[in-house]
Amino acid sequence: MSGATLRASGRASNEAASALAAAPPRPPLSIRGLRKRYGDTDVVAGIDLELRPGECFTLLGPNGAGKTTTLRCALGLTAPSAGEIRLAGLPVPERAREARMRVGIVPQQDSLDPDFTCSENLVVYGRYFGLDDATILARVPELLAFAGLEGKRDARIQQLSGGMKRRLTLARALVNRPELLILDEPTTGLDPQARHLIWERLKQLIRAGTTVLLTTHFMDEAERLADRLAILDAGRILTEGSPRDVIAKEIEPQVVEVYGDWNGRGHDGADGDAEAWAARHAAEFCRRHEVSGETAFCYVEDAAPLLAHLAAQSGLRYLHRPANLEDVFLKLTGRELRD
Structure with missing residues (x-):
């Protein structure tokens, strides 16, 4: 075999090895x-x-x-x-x-x-x-x-x-x-x-x-x-x-959970429960809201206006936190129980 043939064969082998190394790894x-x-x-x-x-x-x-x-x-x-x-x-x-x-x-x-x-x-x-x-x-x-x-x-x-x-x-x-x-x-x-x-x-x-x-x-x-x-x-x-x-991608960045003594209604006599409170106030402050039991979940881009409103209310408690994966999960799959 001539030197030229050997060099060509060597180049081909190197190119094949390089192509193999560059190939993406196989998905498990x-x-x-x-x-x-x-x-x-x-x-x-x-x-x-x-x-x-x-x-x-x-x-x-x-x-x-x-x-x-x-x-x-x-x-x-x-x-x-x-x-x-x-x-x-x-x-x-x-x-x-x-x-x-x-x-x-x-x-x-x-x-x-x-x-x-x-x-x-x-x-x-x-x-x-x-x-x-x-x-x-x-x-x-x-x-x-x-x-x-x-x-x-x-x-x-x-x-x-x-x-x-x-x-x-x-x-x-x-x-x-x-x-x-x-x-x-x-x-x-x-x-x-x-x-x-x-x-x-x-x-x-x-x-x-x-x-x-x-x-x-x-x-x-x-x-x-x-x-x-x-x-x-x-x-x-x-x-x-x-x-x-x-x-x-799926949810607003901030969440405010609103709960409190709904029966006492010390904060506002017209708000008898979480549903009633959300009906009156959620549209003003929240991009989207959900009510589960005695808690109203308010999903917002900017929580400051809602927090200022809540701070002026007596008898209400609230939690301000960043959105998490559980919020996404519940938004996409619902809050109802699955058997």
């Missing part, structure tokens, strides 16, 4: 046009999602919004009615089992085996991924340390508190060193200390490059952890973006 999860129909009802009605490597993406929605069905379809546990899913680069449901080998899952309910110790739970679970016992046992100390359970290696599940069980379930989901970690309401029922510890552990994972897909009913959890989020209802995405961008 990509969903296009996902639908799931039960009878005449679309539980998931045409969802598009694409997760970026190393981010925390959060799904929010009331009960029955379609979050869990979306996760089950993404994992190949429920067959979609329509749409395209790629998990860890593989088509689902066609290669779902293979794709799940690259995923860690923390379900809503703990599924730890009560007959085993903490370390035995990790070993048995690791075998499902084809890992040999020596490899798993080498990972057990770091997983228990990650969960703050170093002293519980030989403890049985019945000896653990609810927070400990949740942390062990999180550690178990990492035994295969997953590319994507899916958490379905991971901190429900936990006390504040346990929630904060799990948040810190999740932040560590995200900083280390693990992609996280989270569902939660805690708006503060979403604001703390999510790089991006989507709010679902009736199987559709209502809004999507970073928490800060979603708040700025």
Whole structure:
């Protein structure tokens, strides 16, 4: 082979390597046009999602919004009615089992085996991924340390508190060193200390490059952890973006909650309750308002005029605060209870 040919071959190889390096990283999860129909009802009605490597993406929605069905379809546990899913680069449901080998899952309910110790739970679970016992046992100390359970290696599940069980379930989901970690309401029922510890552990994972897909009913959890989020209802995405961008896009920047001794009516004899007060005053001071129970929520661009009005009233109390993700959630999905 001539020198010119070798140089041309070398240039071609370098160009191919550069093109490969410049190619965008593969999404850990990509969903296009996902639908799931039960009878005449679309539980998931045409969802598009694409997760970026190393981010925390959060799904929010009331009960029955379609979050869990979306996760089950993404994992190949429920067959979609329509749409395209790629998990860890593989088509689902066609290669779902293979794709799940690259995923860690923390379900809503703990599924730890009560007959085993903490370390035995990790070993048995690791075998499902084809890992040999020596490899798993080498990972057990770091997983228990990650969960703050170093002293519980030989403890049985019945000896653990609810927070400990949740942390062990999180550690178990990492035994295969997953590319994507899916958490379905991971901190429900936990006390504040346990929630904060799990948040810190999740932040560590995200900083280390693990992609996280989270569902939660805690708006503060979403604001703390999510790089991006989507709010679902009736199987559709209502809004999507970073928490800060979603708040700025969907709702007024300031909120004044007005409440007080409506029955006493010391502030104004004509205002017998929150509805009556809002009917008289909200249009003057608020761009938009809602009444829930005995509280009027006033959403404003500039709170100063309303605050001055309220300061002159006796018998009324009020709270002035910036708008948050919960305000957006309630605006888009409503305040009525969901079963």
